[in-house]
Amino acid sequence: MARSLVDLLTKHASHQPDRTAYRYLVTGDRDGEIQDISYGRLAERSRAVASWLQERGLAGSRAMLLYPPGLEFICGYLGCLSAGVVAVPGVPPQGRSQNHRALTRMKRLIADADAKVILGGREVIAALGTMAEHLPELAEITCVATEDIPDAAAGSWREPDLTADSVAFLQYTSGSTSAPRGVMVTHGNLLDNERVITERMGHTPDTIAEYDHELFVSWLPVYHDMGLIGPVLNTVYLGATATLFSPLHFLQQPQRWLTALSHYRPHTSGGPNFAYELCLKQATPDLLDGLDLSRWKVAFNGAEPVRAATLRRFTETFGTAGFRREALYPCYGLAEATLMVTGGSVAAPPTLIEAPETGPHAGAADAAAVGSGRPGPGVTLVIADPERQQELPDGEVGEIWVLGASVAKGYWRNTLATRESFRATLKNREGRFLRTGDLGFLRDGELFVTGRLKDLIVIDGRNHYPQDLELSAEMSHPALRPGCTATFSVDGGVEGEQPVIVAEAAPEAADEFEKITDRIRSAIGEAHGLSVRDVVLVHPGTIPKTSSGKIQRRASRTAYLDGTLSVVGAAATR
Template sequence: MTVCFTRDSASRESIPSSRSSNLVALSRERATYQGSKLAYRFLQDGETESGRLSYQDIDLKARAIAQKLQSSNATGDRVLLIFPPGLDFITAFFGCLYAGAIAVPAYPPRRNQNLPRLQAIIDSSGSTFALTTSSLLARIAGSFSQSSAPEQPSQLAALHWIATDAIETENAQSWQPPDIDPQDLAFIQYTSGSTGDPKGVKISHRNILHNSALIQQSFSTTPEDSGVSWLPPYHDMGLIGCILQPMFVGASMTLMPPLAFLQQPIRWLQAISDRQATASGGPNFAYDLCVRKVKPAQLETLDLSRWKVAFTGAEPVRAATLARFAEKFAPCGFRETAFHPCYGMAETTLIVSGKTPNALPVVQSIETASLKENRVKLSTDDAQETQSVASCGQPLEGVEVVIVDPNALTLCSDRQVGEIWIKGESVAQGYWNQPALTQKIFNAWLLDNGDSPQERLRQRKGPYLRTGDLGFLQSNELFVTGRIKDLMIIRGQNHYPQDVEATVEAAHAALRSDSGAVFTIEVSAKGSVEEKVVVVQEVKRSYLRKLDPQAVIDDVRAAVTRQHGLQVYAIALIKTGSIPKTSSGKIRRSHCKTQFSETSLNVVGSWSENPRLTAEFVRLDAEMNALLEKLG
């Protein structure tokens, strides 16, 4: 989870190492020493350049935007950033910082679909100002009256809206530099909400500069590097890794809309090839998508020989995906040593660990039975069932990572799976306006393994960040196995949902990759309550009309039982593109579970041990109730 860059022999100027204490000073330093250098270019459709910014352009436009905010008394306030993919977001973000305001990036609403999330961010952050473009402002203004929730129009309309593309650059002359302490907040990063409601992570200038130094340490990037990114700027990987990191290094970045990549993954690889990028990346699904969608004939147009850091993070790294990608794109010059699995999250600003450069990814084969018992036993020749787990690299310098028993709050023994706890300057200040949750997550203390409670408390150590992730350390390599909240415990054994999801999607050709969720529900039977497995899985668009639901369901049930020894309680096959995902592409399992319970999934076929849970029963029940209402 990190940045993106390529060698550019035309830019070999001597750049002093940055000692800036905040992002405004850093940006002004870049404008002074590298003013004319290309900082960012944007490919509107993933292919055609539609705009570019030099470091001098950024400084000029940021000062103009800041002056407008300062004249509106926005200094110190939270400022919502609502932009379509493009360069306007970058100048607006720095404009907030130049004004001494706190930026609040938010995903732009699409036909009212994201209004509830946007409203939640406004309510949480207490933003009073909002920056956007003239065209998007006109569209958003139209949604004020179209919203189904009566309280939303007034609250959205109450914001002080400013179209940054309408601000004259002459205003920059009246800008007043703010007094910024390194501990001051730069922005509030709202989490993608894969396991719950979005939370605002408080990121300071010091957090960003410290984490940027870690990324540069991990990637060994220089001002001569440049990169390519399709990642959304509202997400930590896209913002920190692919917008702020190039600024920190003094490098160049090529950006494209996420949709351009998703529609045609070849665009990402073609941009890397055309610009000879040395580092770029994304979540595991991005590599899998390229393997599945890039045609053999298209390989002939690609030169990936300069791509030296292919980072992957934000979701579990699958060793099989890395192997398939390396094999397919080896003829294009791609080297397996370029893979750079890493680990991090918004609460740590971004990166925590990363792979050693120029080395193959570390993959361990673990006995599946041991993982079910929170143990790590390396597989042997006579092991009946094994699982390949890819390392997320080694904790970076200045970052302490410990593996903790999440219940006893004590260090785990060697080769034991536990919760990942983190300590270091990149750890954020907490959650905005959530002191109780901040205390619980950001101020965890590790107890000593003493004999008495008094001794354990006396020798406690901290504070640490509780990540909620499960994993283990081996030879200083960090292996992440899953999320505590997502972990399924069936008959006393642990099962990771992503493992079962991989089995499900491979069970039948009609099922769409990276588009399924597996979770458990409580079911009462014979006076006791048991955890039962539920599968929700998208169907490929090309199979919707000719789908044989029962055949697919039979294959899924058989595969899950064969591979994991689990009996599936219910299966819902749903329409293409309808499963809940975050802005970064993660499956929202908890939200999917809620939709299953509320029978609000877009189901095209279903089965359950309990017929009352099937889509057909729900439909007939609703029709019967409607008929009874008419008769009544």
């Protein structure tokens, strides 16, 4: 029985050394340059990196991984696991506009993880050499471009002494509500969550054979849990093949995702809700005529609120290219549970709860609540009242709590936060639960996520979920971008707490700005009975989001109060 992904890589390299593990579309285009790596070669390169780390006595220490998108990251990551070194995926500085932000985050991660070595691509390592002024920490850290480690080093690799409880890597959270924290994911957590993903997404041996091992196409960032634990590690877990390309190339031309799906015809692919919206904007008749999406079996959608309107429009638009509604696969997970917690049923359409006839979004089909599926095997999920430490019945909204072997060990060097989040207990139930900080309810065993506990807006004693207000705002005018609205409350003085709406709008809609803000105010007033303190329209792409696409409402609130939002139009403050 495999003790780790290292054992499974060894097995695949022995049984199918020539099978392609990963191919990488260098330009993002299927007809451009393509790099690939077989299981035999992947094992050799991983062992070479591992041997280099072992020879320097780094087993048990932390290695920061700073790679551009590509196959070298995978070799570095699996090299760390093969050496018993704790991998710490990070984001290298890219471009002048991101340098300050990336440098700040990188400094924090290096310090928090107490990294002893940095592994990266040649260009990244060369760039770090010029940053001594900004990163004095580098003077104490060994930096190496893993491409320069010779293949011959693999010969001296020694199998590490790993147990299920050994920490495999630190997944730093993207910080939607607080400073990033390093989640300690063990080798046992990884194996269990890969088992959950495999079962929930129907990745059976027969299915893999039917798809000729073409399992994934993915542009998701590999330094984030959704892109790493899903497409990259489930591939090596099963000995299948994944096609990867850069997130930047996807954002530049979203149709690249669809053309890669049409060409390689994998079983599974997906991303956050915004990715499907971007594809809809590119759905020209010429594009649709050239696509065949009939083999796309699992189109997963997670990491941010799943919109019923997006699911409907995507099915209607790409149905002409063979896409089936049954492929839509909403799911829910988080880094603290390694990744996946719940997922839909393969070959069954998503579960929608239509909006009620009264109240917010009354009768609006596009405002339906979308189910995120059921817990994976061995995963216990309850909806809890955290104050009373009691499980709530079906239909009642509370905090989502999770128990199971996929739940991570805790936060790195943060005993207090670990105790608060990973050691929750319930009356009349055994075990220590993970408090997710997310709100939701269960219906017939299926999870419906409603928001974040700490984002809850309380006005005059009534609870309001920011997602509800954001959806009302977005539905009020077509110029507002779906999934790109932030709602939070501010102190209105004698009027108490009042909501502020920040929404992305295209600058070319300038003539409509006054009408848009009036419609937002009216929509919030009619649907929720609230008076909006301020409506701020900002440039597209400027609402703060996490690396997984979640709206950062706290960061949006801070930017609003500091006056640093990228405003294209604003209603006067009352």
